[in-house]
Amino acid sequence: MTDRQYIIGEFSPASDDDLIICRCEEITKGEIRRAVFDGMFNICEVRRLLRCGMGLCQGLTCGRLVKSVIAGEIGLSATALEDATARAPMRPTEMFIFAKEVTDE
Amino acid sequence: MNNPDVIIIGSGVIGNATAYNLAKRGLSVTVLEKSPIIGDGGSSRNGGGVRQSGRHPAELPLAMYAIKNLWPGLSDELGTDVEYCQKGNLRLGKTKEHLDILKGLVKSNTAQNLDMRMIDYKEAREICPYLSEEVKGASWCATDGHANPMLATLAYYKAARRLGVRFITGVDVVTLRKIRGRIAQVCTADGTVYNAGQIVVAAGYESRKILSSVGIDIPMSQLLMECIVTEEAPPMFEQMLGTAMADFYGHQSKHGSFVFGGAHGFEPFATAGDVQTSSIGTSSTCRAIIGYFPALQHLKIVRTWAGWLDDCADHIPVIENALPGLTVGCAFSGHGFGISPVVGVLLAELAAGEQTTLDVSAFKHDRFKAKI
Numbered sequence: 001m002t003d004r005q006y007i008i009g010e011f012s013p014a015s016d017d018d019l020i021i022c023r024c025e026e027i028t029k030g031e032i033r034r035a036v037f038d039g040m041f042n043i044c045e046v047r048r049l050l051r052c053g054m055g056l057c058q059g060l061t062c063g064r065l066v067k068s069v070i071a072g073e074i075g076l077s078a079t080a081l082e083d084a085t086a087r088a089p090m091r092p093t094e095m096f097i098f099a100k101e102v103t104d105e
Numbered sequence: 106m107n108n109p110d111v112i113i114i115g116s117g118v119i120g121n122a123t124a125y126n127l128a129k130r131g132l133s134v135t136v137l138e139k140s141p142i143i144g145d146g147g148s149s150r151n152g153g154g155v156r157q158s159g160r161h162p163a164e165l166p167l168a169m170y171a172i173k174n175l176w177p178g179l180s181d182e183l184g185t186d187v188e189y190c191q192k193g194n195l196r197l198g199k200t201k202e203h204l205d206i207l208k209g210l211v212k213s214n215t216a217q218n219l220d221m222r223m224i225d226y227k228e229a230r231e232i233c234p235y236l237s238e239e240v241k242g243a244s245w246c247a248t249d250g251h252a253n254p255m256l257a258t259l260a261y262y263k264a265a266r267r268l269g270v271r272f273i274t275g276v277d278v279v280t281l282r283k284i285r286g287r288i289a290q291v292c293t294a295d296g297t298v299y300n301a302g303q304i305v306v307a308a309g310y311e312s313r314k315i316l317s318s319v320g321i322d323i324p325m326s327q328l329l330m331e332c333i334v335t336e337e338a339p340p341m342f343e344q345m346l347g348t349a350m351a352d353f354y355g356h357q358s359k360h361g362s363f364v365f366g367g368a369h370g371f372e373p374f375a376t377a378g379d380v381q382t383s384s385i386g387t388s389s390t391c392r393a394i395i396g397y398f399p400a401l402q403h404l405k406i407v408r409t410w411a412g413w414l415d416d417c418a419d420h421i422p423v424i425e426n427a428l429p430g431l432t433v434g435c436a437f438s439g440h441g442f443g444i445s446p447v448v449g450v451l452l453a454e455l456a457a458g459e460q461t462t463l464d465v466s467a468f469k470h471d472r473f474k475a476k477i
Contacts, residue, residue, distance in 0.1 A: 002141065003273050004266065038263050048256070048259060051360065056337075058408060088408075092407045094405050094406075095335070095391040
């Protein structure tokens with residue numbers, strides 16, 4: 001049970017806030033930190049708000065980094081946060097490949 | 106703090122919008138959410154349609170009001186861009202049977218003064234140049250559109266939180282309890298009891314079990330829906346798209362990716378409670394899309410997801426003060442997102458004991474009659 005009223009303090013800018021964490025969607029550390037201060041307390045809410053981990057690599061590159069930024073702001077260990085949900089397909093796949101039907105050839 | 110004016114069960118877009126509208130009145134509000142994640146049900150798992158066309162006659166006035174009065178200013182009001190785009194809805198048909206279905210929808214909706222009409226292939230191609238030549242015609246409603254449901258749900262959450270609404274996640278509400286004839290307590294699985302002046306149940310399908318603890322049973326079932334998301338593409342078209350047979354629907358988001366939903370016919374056999382895409386859903390949706398939009402066939406699918414609809418027996422919601430102390434908003438049957446801003450206003454009015462902006466008498470739960 002988490003009471004979201006839990007106040008983590010005022011947002012204060014940091015010198016590395018312009019560091020890009022999610023390269024596919026170009027989301028910075030500062031944007032992720034700001035989202036946590038706006039009440040997004042897990043990776044799922046942060047990525048729905050910002051799109052980090054929703055681009056071409058689906059978070060394979062930045063997933064752990066995003067998690068550690070969120071955990072750092074809340075004051076938790078990164079292992080205490082759930083990973084982002086992995087979703088099919090494993091690799092980006094063109095629509096016409098999915099659309100193929102069984103043929104007799 | 107432990108005895109708020111209103112407790113809302115469910116932090117989906119409906120619950121959050123209601124919380125926001127109640128907090129604007131200066132009422133103290135607590136939102137209880139079963140999941141550890143805000144808005145993790147249908148609110149984050151839908152196609153984002155903000156449409157009037159094709160709505161049930163009872164629901165159409167709500168959609169028309171929301172699109173005229175609430176959606177255009179929502180991003181500014183909530184302080185978050187919800188990516189509302191009002192560029193029309195094309196509902197496509199390939200056969201005479203399809204066109205007859207579309208004509209029926211146009212007849213029903215225009216009878217309630219919605220600006221909607223049938224257009225031929227040529228005009229549809231002018232609106233969306235990527236249509237397949239197999240398309241024979243379409244219905245067209247220029248004032249429909251789409252928005253981003255994940256952002257809208259979290260925008261209401263952020264705005265409500267700023268107004269002092271208390272959100273508690275990971276709380277499994279089991280029963281409601283009556284005190285001297287009035288619903289006044291919420292009991293959770295871990296034995297905690299919350300008291301409130303008014304209780305709003307907006308928990309999607311899960312509302313059914315909670316409401317059954319006070320003798321209300323709304324005939325709804327869970328229905329699986331699946332969506333696919335493509336990689337980012339250059340801007341191609343801005344309309345919300347659908348088909349007469351409802352075999353797929355979707356739009357291109359502001360980000361550039363396309364979001365399409367589709368039906369494969371085996372949804373009633375999905376495993377209850379398990380939100381997983383099936384092995385055939387993506388294939389069937391891709392076939393349907395390529396049939397209407399051949400130009401999209403080389404776009405890559407990057408992600409697929411599934412969600413549950415709280416599908417009601419008559420496919421329209423329950424919005425009412427069902428018992429003293431109890432307000433209900435559920436059974437949106439897969440088209441609640443588009444009307445969520447106005448439903449948030451109406452539920453707040455009901456919960457605050459005010460006259461409602463629109464007539465909600467069609468949405469009482471006692472409308473269900475036995476067959477004999």
